Amino acid sequence: MNFAICDCWCHPIMDRVAIVSALRHLNRPSVSRKFSRKFRERRTRRARRPFWVGVDIGGTWIRIAASRGPRRVTTTVVRADRDLRRLAVLLRAIWRRRGWRRGDVAALVVASRALWTPRERRALALTLRGLAWRVQVISDAQAAFLGAVGDxxxxxxxxxxxxxxxxxxxxxxxxxxxxxxxxxxxxxxxxxxxxxxxxxxxxxxxxxxxxxxxxxxxxxxxxxxxxxxxxxxxxxxxxxxxxxxxxxxxxxxxxxxxxxxxxxxxxxxxxxxxxxxxxxxxxxxxxxxxxxxxxxxxxxxxxxxxxxxxxxxxxxxxxx
CATH class of the missing domain: 3.30.420.40 (ATPase, nucleotide binding domain)
Structure with missing residues (x-):
């Protein structure tokens, strides 16, 4: 006595086998690591595009603005410390809070009070080197002039x-x-x-x-x-x-x-x-x-x- 196997019973079974096989393939360590690495790289490229930061240090407040292209990323206002020697520590704390790293910040310009001579500006810039690829320090009065009057x-x-x-x-x-x-x-x-x-x-x-x-x-x-x-x-x-x-x-x-x-x-x-x-x-x-x-x-x-x-x-x- 001959028995024939109907194809309509095989297709669902084969579909289930294919799905299980595919899931096993995706769960293999090498494949999961590959997908995870690609995801992390894509997310890092998206989140770590370089930007630039401007800082205005007044007698009472410090204002920090960051931008990437025409879009303002963030603006932060904190109370100023009269001792400029503590500025680097204060800015590093803000960098950590924002999740910024040196590689993220293409340029940093600090406009500070109590600075006028090139020697004073260079001395402060040296303390800020680890915060950005390029650092420039100018007088807050010059920054105010450029903002208010222009060139x-x-x-x-x-x-x-x-x-x-x-x-x-x-x-x-x-x-x-x-x-x-x-x-x-x-x-x-x-x-x-x-x-x-x-x-x-x-x-x-x-x-x-x-x-x-x-x-x-x-x-x-x-x-x-x-x-x-x-x-x-x-x-x-x-x-x-x-x-x-x-x-x-x-x-x-x-x-x-x-x-x-x-x-x-x-x-x-x-x-x-x-x-x-x-x-x-x-x-x-x-x-x-x-x-x-x-x-x-x-x-x-x-x-x-x-x-x-x-x-x-x-x-x-x-x-x-």
Whole structure:
């Protein structure tokens, strides 16, 4: 007696055999490692495309911007440390938190306060070498100028925690006026306004407030934080506060005149501003009038970009 096997019973069995065989093949160590390696390489290439970083170090805050092409990757703001020798440690901690490695960062441009000479800039750049392929350090005032004014001639007034006036002739020559720190200068800055207010309180016998702030852990930042209140009082007509604000405006206007004369800039001079104090419209209007009274014919323009954006733009150029 002959029996015939129907093909309709064989096909499902053969399909199941083929599936099991394929699964066994994929689970072989060599194959799984191959697929895993390819996946990791593809993911790494996608995640590790080089980018560039700009850093703006002010008296109170550090602003960090990273970009890859036209797209901003991230922006970070942290409190500044007055000691620039600790900057490398602080930035390395941020790099670790972000998962950045030296190979990820094609270029790093740091715009720092308290730096003006090439020697000072080179010394800080040496401490940052492990953070990027290329590192450049410039003055925060120069970055603020490039962000606010651009590459042409003009003058920038920077008044935040500290203050400085910088001028550029558009052909590579720079000069400065003021900006010698809280002990010697920084006229018209947040710290200067706060300190003058404390002096007026001391003359009126309010020693409790004065002593509390003089002995605070971060004296400069704590005293600079008084500036918004001083300017608010000045706007309301408080005589001591108004006298302090006007004195600061006159000091800054004198710096503008001196910087413009040093480079023999032609009138009308392109002027702009940067810093938290000059974000106050009332104080800025008083400064504009003080500059005119100082004999400077100026054309004032709002800042085109922030200092951190200028540092980021320079980093993009450095990365090419």
């Amino acid at each position: 042409g001639p003009g003058v920038l007034v920077l008044a935040g925690t500290g203050s400085i006036v910088v001028a550029h002739d558009g052909r590579g020559r720079w000069t400065r006026a003021g900006g010698f720190g809280p002990l010697v200068g920084d006229e018209g800055s947040g710290f200067w306004l706060g300190r003058e207010w404390l002096r007026s309180l001391a003359r009126r016998g309010d020693l409790h407030t004065v002593l509390r702030l003089v002995h605070a852990p971060d004296t400069v930042a704590q005293i600079a934080a008084l500036a918004p209140r001083v300017l608010a009082r000045a706007r309301r007509g408080d005589r001591p506060a108004r006298a302090i604000a006007r004195a600061g405006q006159i000091e800054l206007a004198g710096h503008v005149r001196n910087a413009a004369r040093a480079l023999a800039l032609r009138a009308p001079i392109h002027l702009s501003w940067a810093g938290s104090v000059l974000e106050d419209r009332w104080f800025r209007s008083g400064l504009i009038r003080a500059v005119a009274r100082a004999g400077v014919r100026a054309r004032w323009r709002a800042p085109a970009a922030r200092p951190v954006d200028a540092a980021l733009r320079l980093a993009a150029r450095l990365a090419r």
